[in-house]
Amino acid sequence: MIPSAFEYHRPANLAEATQLLASSEDAKILSGGHSLLPMMKLRLATPSVVIDIGRLDELRGIQEAGGALIIGANVTHYEAETSAVLQQQCPILSETAAAIGDVQVRNAGTVGGSVAHADPSADWPAAMLAVNAEITLSKAGGTRTVSATDFFVDLLMTAMEEDEILTSIRVNANPPRTGGAYLKVPQPASGFALAGVAAQVTLGGDNTIQQVAVGITGVDNKAFRASATEAALQGQAATEAAISQAAAQATDGADALEDIHASAEYRLHLARVYTKRALLQAVERAQNA
Ligand SMILES: Cc1cc2nc3c(=O)[nH]c(=O)nc-3n(C[C@H](O)[C@H](O)[C@H](O)COP(=O)(O)OP(=O)(O)OC[C@H]3O[C@@H](n4cnc5c(N)ncnc54)[C@H](O)[C@@H]3O)c2cc1C
Known part of the structure; x- marks a missing residue:
């Protein structure tokens, strides 16, 4: 040790x-x-x-900039959980932060550290996919931005080069009639997700789904978008029947992890069930937003 x-x-x-x-x-x-x-x-x-880099102030704080929120890499899980700006403008992120580990982990661990680490059972990657986050990377002499979808490459592997530092994460503030939910089944000792699902939905005035994104963690080598579920729901009426049918496709193409905590079959099952629950909750929140 x-x-x-x-x-x-x-x-x-x-x-x-x-x-x-x-x-x-x-x-x-x-x-x-x-x-x-x-x-x-x-x-x-x-x-x-x-x-x-843990004490660099320039990587701290959550700023609002032109309809977007810029989350500094050094923002702790606890700061994200309790941020009034996030709670009001992109509450799925505060909800995700609150689901991480225990209070000690949330006080020390950072959003940037978790995203950079890309643990296959970490909570942030699912949420970053669901809100279409853009990740800013800096190195000596340059900065670039990578979408969350392109950022997570494989088990503990990201699109970040060895000489790059994750400096901030940009997300759009929620448009009207948008709701999100992050739900997970935690491994009881660590809190890491056996399956975690982040769903974000924007509804039209007629209750049809205008935008939908679902990120799943804990199941495969990396967090992934439930693309078949999203495609099935796009433009559809936000009914329980439609959501139930679409959620059944949430793990299409997934190559599920298996370990002492959960079989592959169990993880896949949880992911589909929690996709349905997260989507239903997201729709309800969108209707009340
Ligand atoms: C007991 C326990 C329970 C936990 N439970 C959960 C849980 O339920 N859910 C969950 O999601 N996580 C959980 N975690 C992980 C925790 O959230 C970590 O804090 C997080 O994964 C890493 O963030 P960190 O700031 O501690 O990063 P560090 O440990 O400092 O770094 C992690 C990795 O990322 C790299 N890195 C860090 N910051 C940057 C940066 N800005 N740019 C480039 N590379 C960087 C480091 O080089 C390292 O490879 C748990 C951890 C513990 C110890």
């Missing part, structure tokens, strides 16, 4: 952090440390350089 030896750096700003990352061999960024440090203690990660 003792990590291998490493150099520790605490840069004073983002520019210094990206410079250090560019010039270091085998370096890792440290944010909340709630995934990296356990992995280092188990020697599943053995970086020779650790760059601690």
Whole structure:
């Protein structure tokens, strides 16, 4: 349980952090440390350089900018859970944050750290897919933006290059008559999702589904969009029958994980059941928005 030896750096700003990352061999960024440090203690990660960005103020805070919300990478799960701006303008994100681990994990872990880590059972990736988040990555001399759909590549693998730092996440504030819900079945000891579903729906005046996005975590190597479910619901009346039928396709194409906590079959079943529940809740919230 003792990590291998490493150099520790605490840069004073983002520019210094990206410079250090560019010039270091085998370096890792440290944010909340709630995934990296356990992995280092188990020697599943053995970086020779650790760059601690956890106290960089420029990566903190949730800003409103032209109908969008910019969530700094260092925003903790607790800050997202309790943010008045998120609760009002994109409440599915506060709901997701509240579902993570326990209060200690939520106080230390960060949104950016969780998204960058891309654990297949983490909660944020499902929500980021459901709100069509855009992820901003910075490196020495450049910044780029990647959609959440393109960001999650495989088990603990993202579109982020080794010299990039996730600096913020941009989401649109909800349009009128939009509702979202994040529901999960947690693994009882850690809280990680055996299956977690984030659904966001925008209704037209006639109660038809104008926009729908469903992100699923805990089931496959990476969080994924329930594309068949979304396609089946687009433009349809938001009825329980339509949602029930569409949710049955939520895991089409999924290659489910299996471990001591849950069989593949059980995870797939949970994902379909929770897709239906999350969609029904999202529609109800959209009707009352
Ligand atoms: C007991 C326990 C229970 C948990 N339960 C849950 C749960 O129910 N749901 C859930 O989703 N998560 C859970 N977690 C994980 C927790 O949410 C972590 O905080 C989160 O996954 C990682 O965030 P962090 O800030 O701690 O990142 P760190 O541990 O600091 O880093 C994680 C990884 O991301 C990289 N990284 C971090 N920040 C950046 C950045 N800005 N740019 C580029 N790379 C970066 C690091 O190099 C590292 O590889 C749990 C953790 C513990 C210990």
